[in-house]
Amino acid sequence: MAYEKQKSKSRLIRFIAILAVVIPIILVVIAANLGRTGFNLPQKLTLELLGPVQSLLTSVVKTSQGIWRHYIDLVGLREENDKLLQELQVVKSKNLQYREDAVLNLSLSKNLALERSFELPTVTAQIIGRDPSLWFKTITIDKGSSSGIVKGMPVVSIAGVVGQVVNLSPDYAKVLLAIDPNSAIDAISLKHREQGIIKGKGLAYQFHYVLKNSEIEQGSQVLTSGMGGVFPKGVAVGTVTEVIDTPRGMFQKIMVTPAVDFQKLEYVTVILKVDSSMADF
Amino acid sequence: MRIPVFTILGVVLLSLQTSFLPIIPEWLGLPELLFLLIVFASVYLSIAEGVVLCLVFGMAMEVVSGSFLGIYVVSYGAIFFMIRGFSAWIAMEHSSSLPGIAALAYLLSRGLVYVFTAMLTDESLAPWVWGDVLLRVLIVAVLILPFDALFQLILEKCDAKRQRRSFFRRRSFKSGNRYRPRQKG
Numbered sequence: 001m002a003y004e005k006q007k008s009k010s011r012l013i014r015f016i017a018i019l020a021v022v023i024p025i026i027l028v029v030i031a032a033n034l035g036r037t038g039f040n041l042p043q044k045l046t047l048e049l050l051g052p053v054q055s056l057l058t059s060v061v062k063t064s065q066g067i068w069r070h071y072i073d074l075v076g077l078r079e080e081n082d083k084l085l086q087e088l089q090v091v092k093s094k095n096l097q098y099r100e101d102a103v104l105n106l107s108l109s110k111n112l113a114l115e116r117s118f119e120l121p122t123v124t125a126q127i128i129g130r131d132p133s134l135w136f137k138t139i140t141i142d143k144g145s146s147s148g149i150v151k152g153m154p155v156v157s158i159a160g161v162v163g164q165v166v167n168l169s170p171d172y173a174k175v176l177l178a179i180d181p182n183s184a185i186d187a188i189s190l191k192h193r194e195q196g197i198i199k200g201k202g203l204a205y206q207f208h209y210v211l212k213n214s215e216i217e218q219g220s221q222v223l224t225s226g227m228g229g230v231f232p233k234g235v236a237v238g239t240v241t242e243v244i245d246t247p248r249g250m251f252q253k254i255m256v257t258p259a260v261d262f263q264k265l266e267y268v269t270v271i272l273k274v275d276s277s278m279a280d281f
Numbered sequence: 282m283r284i285p286v287f288t289i290l291g292v293v294l295l296s297l298q299t300s301f302l303p304i305i306p307e308w309l310g311l312p313e314l315l316f317l318l319i320v321f322a323s324v325y326l327s328i329a330e331g332v333v334l335c336l337v338f339g340m341a342m343e344v345v346s347g348s349f350l351g352i353y354v355v356s357y358g359a360i361f362f363m364i365r366g367f368s369a370w371i372a373m374e375h376s377s378s379l380p381g382i383a384a385l386a387y388l389l390s391r392g393l394v395y396v397f398t399a400m401l402t403d404e405s406l407a408p409w410v411w412g413d414v415l416l417r418v419l420i421v422a423v424l425i426l427p428f429d430a431l432f433q434l435i436l437e438k439c440d441a442k443r444q445r446r447s448f449f450r451r452r453s454f455k456s457g458n459r460y461r462p463r464q465k466g
Binding site: 018019022026030039042043046047049050053054055056057058060061065128129130131132133134135136137138140166174176180182202263 | 292293295296297298299300301302303304307311313328329332336340341343344345346347350351354355358362391394395398408410413414417
């Protein structure tokens with residue numbers, strides 16, 4: 001009995017001694033890392049290690065999805081084809097209208113001596129991983145600093161704004177999606193030219209700092225304004241889905257549906273645009 | 282042997298979680314496979330092994346997630362000691378208590394991540410949606426038992442290999458009492 005007591009006591013003392021050594025070590029590691037935003041060497045190495053495994057799994061997934069789409073998912077193909085042809089006609093007519101707007105915009109820009117650069121170097125990358133957490137929206141792409149990518153560069157897709165590079169290693173990079181609450185993009189509505197900030201709300205955007213006397217309405221297109229110096233001007237952000245006139249304050253509450261379907265995104269383009277604002281990012 | 286094997290296993294699980302499982306629709310919930318390994322390490326591995334794995338996996342999670350660096354390390358470290366203390370206190374049976382402990386630990390872990398992020402960020406954080414969180418808690422509670430069986434199998438293989446190695450090492454020693462004093466005469 002006394003022996004058992006002594007044994008449990010010595011076990012407790014040993015446990016406390018181990019904790020007394022281990023906890024300070026953990027605290028030192030945590031204090032060195034807590035709140036940091038840039039990757040240190042071990043984290044870069046971890047990203048380099050995870051990247052190839054993620055790439056391999058992504059290619060397995062793509063092959064399986066390809067088989068499904070090509071050989072199994074043929075139900076409703078004819079109806080979908082008819083529907084798409086109809087939509088194409090609508091898009092073509094809208095395209096003509098947008099071309100006219102673009103020409104007008106271009107002539108106005110020339111008059112104001114603004115430079116509008118469409119020919120920036122770009123790098124296309126594949127998405128190999130997605131953030132598994134509930135509150136953060138990031139993706140991992142298979143291009144890194146060795147491809148000329150620098151922290152803070154904008155990332156877009158054919159549909160529009162995707163996000164911004166936040167961390168990278170030589171061969172891989174982490175992109176903060178525009179729908180993440182920590183993301184903020186300078187934007188402007190196409191029709192009424194109302195300027196504001198687009199902030200992520202998890203699945204959609206909110207268009208901040210738009211005054212109550214503005215004429216912005218549901219269905220308005222929102223583009224990047226180019227004012228922040230990160231995204232080039234005129235990249236699609238989304239469509240206004242809800243305009244709520246709040247009883248208090250100077251600004252309206254405007255919800256915007258993203259132009260990009262982040263769930264189906266597979267490839268992105270990193271614009272190799274170096275700007276002075278990236279030095280502080 | 283255990284640490285390298287379980288580290289590689291963690292890398293595979295995390296890669297599955299980030300590259301393969303996102304094809305599942307969001308409304309079905311995403312299983313957190315790496316967390317299942319953390320729970321297993323907390324119960325069955327030694328303190329040193331468990332702490333090393335928690336630190337490594339916490340760092341790996343921060344690499345693929347958009348959270349502030351250090352948050353997952355704190356969260357997993359806290360969960361490790363919580364589960365360890367709790368399982369020793371209740372003299373935990375292998376399978377009956379594990380889903381409950383895993384579910385509670387996951388809820389606590391997400392809470393810690395959310396609270397720390399809310400403290401560190403000056404921007405608004407996405408709201409805590411109980412539906413999404415509880416769905417993931419349920420998924421963890423359901424998956425812990427089959428994954429525990431898998432991890433146990435891997436652990437047994439590791440230990441069997443270690444025993445075989447030490448058996449061979451013992452055989453190379455000379456037999457007999459080397460410390461017996463030589464008899465004179």
